[in-house]
Amino acid sequence: MSLYIEAARIIQRPRYGGLRGAVFSDASVKSRPEQLYALIIETLKHQEIINEVLDKSGLLEIEKKLTHALALVLVHDFLFNKGGIATSTGPLKESILRHKSRLTSEFTRARLRRGYSTTAALLAAANATSMRFPRWVRVNTLKTTVADVLARHFSDHKPVRLFEELLSEDMTRKTVYVDEFVPGLLGFPASTELIGHALVADGTLFMQDRASCFPAALLAPPEGAVVVDGTAAPGNKTTHLAAIVGKGGRVLAFEKDPKRAKTLEMMVGKAGAEKIVEVRAGADFLLSDPWSETEKKRLAKVSHILLDPSCSGSGIVERNEYSYIPKTAAPPPAPTSRAGKAKKRKGGEKEETPFVKPLSKKEEEEVAKQAEAEEERLRSLSTFQTRIIKHAMRYPGAHYISYSTCSVHSQENEQVVMAVLSSEVAKQRGWRVQKREETGFRHWPRRGLVEECDGDEEIAGGCVRFDPWADGGIGFFVVLFVRDGSVDGWEGRGFIVFDIEH
Numbered sequence: 001m002s003l004y005i006e007a008a009r010i011i012q013r014p015r016y017g018g019l020r021g022a023v024f025s026d027a028s029v030k031s032r033p034e035q036l037y038a039l040i041i042e043t044l045k046h047q048e049i050i051n052e053v054l055d056k057s058g059l060l061e062i063e064k065k066l067t068h069a070l071a072l073v074l075v076h077d078f079l080f081n082k083g084g085i086a087t088s089t090g091p092l093k094e095s096i097l098r099h100k101s102r103l104t105s106e107f108t109r110a111r112l113r114r115g116y117s118t119t120a121a122l123l124a125a126a127n128a129t130s131m132r133f134p135r136w137v138r139v140n141t142l143k144t145t146v147a148d149v150l151a152r153h154f155s156d157h158k159p160v161r162l163f164e165e166l167l168s169e170d171m172t173r174k175t176v177y178v179d180e181f182v183p184g185l186l187g188f189p190a191s192t193e194l195i196g197h198a199l200v201a202d203g204t205l206f207m208q209d210r211a212s213c214f215p216a217a218l219l220a221p222p223e224g225a226v227v228v229d230g231t232a233a234p235g236n237k238t239t240h241l242a243a244i245v246g247k248g249g250r251v252l253a254f255e256k257d258p259k260r261a262k263t264l265e266m267m268v269g270k271a272g273a274e275k276i277v278e279v280r281a282g283a284d285f286l287l288s289d290p291w292s293e294t295e296k297k298r299l300a301k302v303s304h305i306l307l308d309p310s311c312s313g314s315g316i317v318e319r320n321e322y323s324y325i326p327k328t329a330a331p332p333p334a335p336t337s338r339a340g341k342a343k344k345r346k347g348g349e350k351e352e353t354p355f356v357k358p359l360s361k362k363e364e365e366e367v368a369k370q371a372e373a374e375e376e377r378l379r380s381l382s383t384f385q386t387r388i389i390k391h392a393m394r395y396p397g398a399h400y401i402s403y404s405t406c407s408v409h410s411q412e413n414e415q416v417v418m419a420v421l422s423s424e425v426a427k428q429r430g431w432r433v434q435k436r437e438e439t440g441f442r443h444w445p446r447r448g449l450v451e452e453c454d455g456d457e458e459i460a461g462g463c464v465r466f467d468p469w470a471d472g473g474i475g476f477f478v479v480l481f482v483r484d485g486s487v488d489g490w491e492g493r494g495f496i497v498f499d500i501e502h
């Protein structure tokens with residue numbers, strides 16, 4: 001299958017996570033993944049001007065065999081690639097080269113309309129603004145205050161009041177957005193260079209994605225609280241929790257993987273939170289036992305638990321990615337007939353079939369095998385995720401548990417919430433999902449999927465979702481489980497580490 005047909009297939013198919021994963025983990029891909037990925041990224045970056053060229057030249061009306069996505073990738077290489085379309089002669093290349101002069105002149109007009117005298121100037125400008133996602137930094141309030149950071153280090157940045165203003169601003173301008181949901185979170189335009197910034201190096205600022213700050217902010221333990229981070233490394237949320245509970249509080253941070261625990265320790269040191277955070281390196285949260293003689297004094301006091309367990313990572317989107325905007329709302333037709341073959345309409349009139357080559361039997365089998373493996377992986381992740389929440393629900397003093405994933409799959413999100421709520425421990429101890437109107441995030445627009453919560457709007461409303469494109473970062477999910485009342489008659493019966501309820 002040609003590079004272009006593969007690129008068009010990946011561009012137009014529904015995608016839940018990042019493009020890198022879509023390209024590099026697709027077993028049916030025959031092209032060099034690096035080349036395919038670069039072609040897709042670059043095409044999507046320039047799709048706005050290519051679309052204008054397509055519209056003005058009328059290419060899609062004339063070349064009926066070309067789908068929109070296929071035309072985008074071919075015209076991209078025709079206009080922007082030094083070597084032109086990277087294939088020997090063939091019907092695909094011909095369908096573009098037939099319109100060479102028209103495409104070139106429409107491109108020149110579109111370029112000049114944008115004020116670029118050369119293609120190099122247009123490319124340079126596009127590359128400078130290609131980072132679409134804002135940069136997020138969390139102010140480490142153990143070391144300083146937001147007001148101080150803004151006044152002393154970013155006084156040349158113009159404050160914007162709404163997040164939309166940050167996105168719509170020229171991403172190279174000096175602006176700063178103080179997040180309205182997460183205290184201490186600042187958003188900067190994508191071009192802002194923060195990686196080598198002295199405040200990042202000394203732990204005054206933490207580069208942490210917006211969505212990733214929601215779990216600790218939603219959990220919102222009071223100052224001085226004793227809290228657990230059950231799955232802590234590398235430590236973004238642990239250090240955030242430390243800043244919230246402050247010097248009089250305690251964060252018990254479990255990390256099963258000893259190597260990752262080293263990073264956690266380093267991060268805690270950088271945050272200046274060594275006296276607040278107790279790193280439990282190599283400790284499995286699932287084996288923690290708040291009734292044991294050695295632990296009961298400490299773990300029984302824990303009121304708030306943060307769980308951000310391992311997940312599929314399907315929400316992670318790379319900063320240089322753009323999403324495909326289809327030309328029509330309708331999905332592309334399924335590739336059922338052979339490539340380029342004409343088929344008859346009901347009235348006998350011939351209809352051109354889009355130039356989408358169907359997968360071979362072997363390729364179809366590979367795709368099915370891959371989908372089955374992915375399903376299996378999600379099943380095992382969601383079993384683990386459900387199990388770890390149920391374990392936390394047994395903690396005698398716990399009243400608040402935040403659960404989050406950087407996954408967009410409902411199997412790891414709403415479906416886990418529903419499985420947990422129907423468990424014995426949740427029912428016996430009165431755990432429920434905190435309602436939307438009870439949280440500080442009630443105005444956040446994106447909530448859980450009602451259909452994945454068995455139609456329960458209250459539960460879905462209590463869940464928070466992030467869309468990478470609209471919310472500026474990664475696809476994410478977070479929910480807060482709460483338990484009312486302090487006495488529930490629960491004496492830890494059944495709290496056996498290996499019990500069957502797990």
Ligand SMILES: C[S@@+](CC[C@H](N)C(=O)[O-])C[C@H]1O[C@@H](n2cnc3c(N)ncnc32)[C@H](O)[C@@H]1O
Nearest residue numbers: 231233234235236237255256257284285308310
């Ligand atoms: C998604 S990462 C957590 C990211 C972290 N919350 C942050 O914001 O930096 C999940 C972590 O949980 C750890 N983990 C997985 N299972 C665990 C368990 N049973 N007990 C403790 N840690 C576990 C993994 O090794 C991994 O480091």
